Amino acid sequence: MQSRSIRRSLCAAAAVTALGLGHVSTGSAASDSIIYNYYEPAGVSYATSAAHSGITAVDETADHTACPAVASGYSSATLQPFTNGHNTAYLSYLCGPGLNRWYPNPSSGYLHGAVYNPNQSTTDFVSSSGWTWGG
Amino acid sequence: MSMRHHLRRFAYAGLLVALVIGASRLWPNDQSADAASQSPVTQRAAALYSIFARAHVASDDVPAGLIRARDADELGLEPSSARRAYADSHRLIFAVPSTRGACLSIRLNDGSSGLNCGAAGQPPVLMSYAGAVGLVPNGVTALRYTMDDGSVLEAAPSGNVWHGPANAASVQFVGTALPPTELTPASSIPAGATLHPNGVVSNGDFGVELGG
Numbered sequence: 001m002q003s004r005s006i007r008r009s010l011c012a013a014a015a016v017t018a019l020g021l022g023h024v025s026t027g028s029a030a031s032d033s034i035i036y037n038y039y040e041p042a043g044v045s046y047a048t049s050a051a052h053s054g055i056t057a058v059d060e061t062a063d064h065t066a067c068p069a070v071a072s073g074y075s076s077a078t079l080q081p082f083t084n085g086h087n088t089a090y091l092s093y094l095c096g097p098g099l100n101r102w103y104p105n106p107s108s109g110y111l112h113g114a115v116y117n118p119n120q121s122t123t124d125f126v127s128s129s130g131w132t133w134g135g
Numbered sequence: 136m137s138m139r140h141h142l143r144r145f146a147y148a149g150l151l152v153a154l155v156i157g158a159s160r161l162w163p164n165d166q167s168a169d170a171a172s173q174s175p176v177t178q179r180a181a182a183l184y185s186i187f188a189r190a191h192v193a194s195d196d197v198p199a200g201l202i203r204a205r206d207a208d209e210l211g212l213e214p215s216s217a218r219r220a221y222a223d224s225h226r227l228i229f230a231v232p233s234t235r236g237a238c239l240s241i242r243l244n245d246g247s248s249g250l251n252c253g254a255a256g257q258p259p260v261l262m263s264y265a266g267a268v269g270l271v272p273n274g275v276t277a278l279r280y281t282m283d284d285g286s287v288l289e290a291a292p293s294g295n296v297w298h299g300p301a302n303a304a305s306v307q308f309v310g311t312a313l314p315p316t317e318l319t320p321a322s323s324i325p326a327g328a329t330l331h332p333n334g335v336v337s338n339g340d341f342g343v344e345l346g347g
Binding site: 064082083091 | 203210226246249253259267316319323327338
């Protein structure tokens, strides 16, 4: 059941990537969507395919506990965001329902924008998520 | 008494009334001045959360740059009507009126920041493995926490603000139809990850900017 759920999520995310939704670029700063209308299983983190330095904002709107995050060592969905060579960071204050927006101090490292569902039992519905870097 | 004398007395009385009215506008009562000068957005927020109706004090001033122009535009935030909701050694939290009702804006002592605007019809909440902080609507006098061991604890909010225990797994506003809000007890920190003092949870080396 869980693998089917993840497969469904991966398919949805692939569709989003193929459509290239939400890309905006202004000056030296740029922003892009991470995922739209994505059913994110418990414990899964979903990261963008591209990585950039100087991430200045990550946000997401979800119905439950999903939180904006940054990641390295993986892209797309993983059930192992903290092991197996995967690195993930999120601000624990921003894991509640509604709109969460994180303004981290920009890191010089190349990171992926991500959305992590820290819940241990419930699939979250992430209606939108985006990230901004550079500038 | 001459007509001229009556007119002079009438003029003096009128002048006195005008002076009283003028003075009351120059030195008004703080509470009524706030209510009269509030925008419709803040008035609607104050109808839900009376924290926005109390008189402004210096500690309510939002630090420069905390509310981004992007957020003010997109979310209809009114930082000039914000009220400080909570502060400890790591975080400073403001309740900010919004066209969505109210949002919570957080500034961490490492300079990073964030905000939460609750889901439709739900109050905002800032989670934490050390105890969440949220807004509670007017009229709610009790919160029911379910702990991670299944026990239940009831507590009163502090005005419109609640600060949950670190081991609370969910919170419900007693006497409302609002669904329980799932929280993040300290015991739910993911395996392999570390909670840093600034609230960031990570396992990798993202640099001191993120790790705190």
